[in-house]
Amino acid sequence: MSDFWRGKRVFLTGHTGFKGSWMCHVLLRQGADLTGYSLPPPTEPALFALTGLAARMKSREGDIRDFERLQKAVHEANPEIVIHMAAQALVRESFSDPVGTFATNVMGTVHLLEAVRKSSARVVINVTSDKCYENREWVWGYRENEAMGGSDPYSSSKGCAELVTQAYRKSFYRNENIRLASARAGNVIGGGDWARDRLIPDAVRAFSSGQKVVLRNPKSTRPWQHVVEPVYAYLSLAEKVWQDPAFAEGWNFGPLPDGAQTVEWVMKRFAEGWGGQAGFVVEPSQIPEAHFLQLDCSKARTLLKWTPRLNAGQALALTAEWYRDFYAGGAAAHQLVERDIEFYENLLVASMAGEAAAQGEELSGDF
Numbered sequence: 238m239s240d241f242w243r244g245k246r247v248f249l250t251g252h253t254g255f256k257g258s259w260m261c262h263v264l265l266r267q268g269a270d271l272t273g274y275s276l277p278p279p280t281e282p283a284l285f286a287l288t289g290l291a292a293r294m295k296s297r298e299g300d301i302r303d304f305e306r307l308q309k310a311v312h313e314a315n316p317e318i319v320i321h322m323a324a325q326a327l328v329r330e331s332f333s334d335p336v337g338t339f340a341t342n343v344m345g346t347v348h349l350l351e352a353v354r355k356s357s358a359r360v361v362i363n364v365t366s367d368k369c370y371e372n373r374e375w376v377w378g379y380r381e382n383e384a385m386g387g388s389d390p391y392s393s394s395k396g397c398a399e400l401v402t403q404a405y406r407k408s409f410y411r412n413e414n415i416r417l418a419s420a421r422a423g424n425v426i427g428g429g430d431w432a433r434d435r436l437i438p439d440a441v442r443a444f445s446s447g448q449k450v451v452l453r454n455p456k457s458t459r460p461w462q463h464v465v466e467p468v469y470a471y472l473s474l475a476e477k478v479w480q481d482p483a484f485a486e487g488w489n490f491g492p493l494p495d496g497a498q499t500v501e502w503v504m505k506r507f508a509e510g511w512g513g514q515a516g517f518v519v520e521p522s523q524i525p526e527a528h529f530l531q532l533d534c535s536k537a538r539t540l541l542k543w544t545p546r547l548n549a550g551q552a553l554a555l556t557a558e559w560y561r562d563f564y565a566g567g568a569a570a571h572q573l574v575e576r577d578i579e580f581y582e583n584l585l586v587a588s589m590a591g592e593a594a595a596q597g598e599e600l601s602g603d604f
Contacts, residue, residue: 239267239476240267241476241479242264242267242268242472243267243268244268245270245317245318246269246270246272246314246315246316246317246318247264247270247271247272247317247318247319247320248272248273248274248310248311248314248316248318248319248358249261249264249271249273249274249319249320249322250273250274250275250319250320250321250322250323250349251275251321251322251323252271252273252274252275252285252322253273253275253276253277253278253279253285253296254275254279254285254323254326255280255284255427255429255431255432255464256322256425256464256467256468257275257285258285258288258290259284259427259429259465259468259574260320260471261273261285261290261293261294262288262574262575262578263465263468263469263472263578264472265293265294266575266578267472271294272294272295272310272313273290273297274297274298274299274301274310274311274314275296275298275299275323276298276299276300276323279432280431280433281431283431284428284429284430284570284574287429287570287571288429288569288570288571289571295314297310297314301341301345301346301348302340302341302344302345302348303348304348304351304352307349307352308348308351308352308355311349311353311355311356311358312356315357316356316357317357317358317359317360318358318359318360318361318362318475318479319349319353319356319358319360319362320361320362320364320471320475321346321349321361321362321363321364322364323341323345323349324341324342324364324395325337325341325342325391325394326366326391326432327432327433327435328368328389328391328392328434328526329434330391330433330434331389331390331391331394332389332524335390338390338391338394339390339394339397341394342391342395342397342398343398343401346363346398346401346402347401349363350363350401350402350405350409350417351405353415354410359416360415360416360417360475360478360479360485361415361416361417361418362418362419362420362474362475363398363402363418363419363420364419364420364422364471365395365398365399365402365419365420365421366391366421366422367379367421367422367423367424367460367491367530367532368387368392368395368530369385369386369387369392369395369396369398369421370383370384370385370386370387370396371383371385371386371387371396372386372387372388372392372530374528374529376529376531377531377533378460378489378491378497378531378532378533378534379489379530379531379532379533380489380533380535381421381486381487381488385399385400388525389525389526399419399421399487402417402419402487403487405417406485406486410485416478416479416484418474418475418478418484418485418486418487419487420467420470420471420474420487420488420490421487421488421489421490421532422462422466422467422470422489422491423459423460423461423462423490423491423530423532424436424459424460424461425463425467426462426464426553427463427464427465427552427555427556427559428555428556428559428560428563428570428573428574428577429559429570429573429574430464436450436452436500436503436504437507437556439451440507440508440511440515440517441560444508444511444513445564447514449515449516450504450516450517451517451518451519451520452500452504452517452519453520453521453522453526454500454521454522454526454528455499455500455501455504455517455519456499456500456501456528457499457500457526458497458498458528458530458531459497459500459530460491460492460496460497460531460532461492461496461497461498461552461553462490462491462492462545462547462552463547463551463552463555463556463577463581465547465577465578465581466490466492466545466546466547466552466581467490469581469585470488470490470537470543471490473541474488474490474543477541484540488536488537488541489532489533489536489537490532490534490543490545491532491533491534491545492545492547492548492549492552493545493547493548495548495549495550496548496549497531498549501517503549503553504517506549506550507553507557510553510554510556510557510558510561511560511561512561546581546584546585546588547584555577555580559573559577
């Protein structure tokens with residue numbers, strides 16, 4: 238693996254969340270000097286607490302809606318790279334608290350980008366969502382040049398965050414030599430997520446108590462991917478942006494083609510991986526959500542030379558195994574996280590070696 242991150246001063250928002258905790262583990266493995274800024278862990282249990290991350294990094298408690306506190310934290314961290322992952326990330330919660338959702342996802346982004354203007358940062362990665370696009374309910378994947386939009390508060394807030402990112406990039410950062418990119422990933426799964434109203438965590442809670450999970454929209458299609466895929470994609474993007482400002486723009490990071498599956502398809506296979514009497518019942522939701530959502534990642538594959546490595550079956554198997562082993566008490570949470578990271582890193586190394594060998598064979602062919 239690259240030694241790019243060794244000693245780099247990194248400021249990470251949202252580090253106590255599910256995805257943020259995985260990001261912390263990967264950055265620490267790669268030797269980053271890591272400072273996190275976030276509210277306390279949002280769930281009980283929480284991966285951040287279970288894996289003892291607070292003792293291994295500089296963890297600052299704060300709300301991105303508090304501009305002065307955030308600005309002070311950025312100044313003290315003196316970062317070279319900023320990764321913005323803090324968000325209100327739940328669609329259903331955005332209906333019960335739209336004001337809080339917009340305040341966090343839109344003005345929180347403004348606060349972070351404004352605070353960074355006065356810092357030493359060279360690269361900023363703003364992590365938004367695949368739901369930032371205006372959803373047209375079509376079967377094609379959305380490309381980076383599609384219109385931003387959103388008919389629900391969460392999706393709209395993420396579209397707004399992308400517009401804020403574009404405005405800061407064009408109005409301020411280009412004149413201040415700060416390189417700002419945004420990253421849009423699909424529905425992320427993996428061990429250690431206990432958020433409410435998310436498919437896999439809801440299933441884990443139900444299955445571990447001998448109940449069936451309730452599906453709200455079984456026929457809805459989403460781009461499902463294991464959490465390690467976007468985490469490594471964000472880090473790869475940051476490295477590219479550091480090297481060349483031409484990469485400072487918006488990027489999609491979705492799964493392999495087989496990752497775009499219905500909720501029902503995913504749950505059938507997750508239940509099979511869990512074993513026992515695991516299953517589901519359908520209770521249609523009264524809250525409107527998009528039915529079709531896919532990402533076109535051609536740009537990342539072509540220009541970043543990035544490609545996902547895990548198919549849908551592998552992502553679900555890793556996730557089911559993580560939770561099974563955790564609830565069986567056979568391994569601590571940090572061991573399970575490190576196990577999955579090592580598996581993925583080995584897969585990356587093997588894949589890159591295979592690609593290099595294939596390229597060598599092509600070059601050695603007869604003309």
